[in-house]
Amino acid sequence: MNESMVEWSRRVGQAELSVELPRRWAHSHGVAGRAAGLGRVLGEDADLLVAAATLHDVGYTPRLAATGFHPLDGARFLRDEHRADERLVRLVANHSFALLEAEERGLREVLEAExxxxxxxxxxxxxxxxxxxxxxxxxxxxxxxxVAEILGRYGADSVVGRFIRRASPEIFAAVERVEAALAGQPR
Structure with missing residues (x-):
């Protein structure tokens, strides 16, 4: 029997995060749980979303942190070590408006190209x-x-703080669109 994408992502995520970064694994596990509840609005992409949610922060793992930018490091790991599904890799690379943070880090062109x-x-x-x-x-x-928690943890003037302040209107709009889809309202 072939392993499903969801089972595979859980196995990889747990292996990479649970020991070294248990809090990051708890977050990723919670994000995957949220994703599992969106199946009715995503249809055939439901498993892809759960897998991406499970692995979105895998690039924080110290052994994978080549650039220090977790979306890029995680996507490279999934592509290069696991030959993962291209859509999954691209979702991990670009999760939560990562292009804006990549810009703050001088990595936007690299992320967009890869x-x-x-x-x-x-x-x-x-x-x-x-x-x-x-x-x-x-x-x-x-x-x-x-967003407030992220700002408090990293500080408003950090790279992450500058990014999250720039991205917050987009984040709030994305959340509203999903909540509307869950309520059965037009987007």
Whole structure:
């Protein structure tokens, strides 16, 4: 029997994060749980979203942190070591408006060249929604509280702080679009 994408992502995520970064694994596990609840609005892409949610922060693993930019490092790991599905890799690379953070780090052109954006708005929004409504410990929160938590943890003048301030309007809009889709309203 072949291993499903969801089972594979859980196995890889747990192997890479659970021991060295247990809190990051708790977050990723919580994000995946949120993703599992979006199946009715994503249809055939539901498993892809759960896999991307599970692996979105794998690039934080110290052995993978070549550039120090976790979306890029994680995507390269999935592509190079696992030959993972291209859409999955591109979702991990671009999760939660990573292009804006890449720009802050001088890596935007690299990220865009290696991992073009996935051109499926609801799928991209859904990953933002799952990530930005889950605390570092894996519990549910609001996007506003999550952004505030990130700012508090990193500081407003850090690379991440500058990025999250720039991205917050886009994050809030993505969350609203997913909530509207879940409520059965037009986007």
């Amino acid at each position: 991992f073009p954006l996935v051109e499926e708005p609801l799928l991209v929004d859904a990953l933002v929604y799952c990530d930005m409504t889950t605390t570092p410990d894996g519990t549910r929160t609001t996007a506003q509280d999550r």
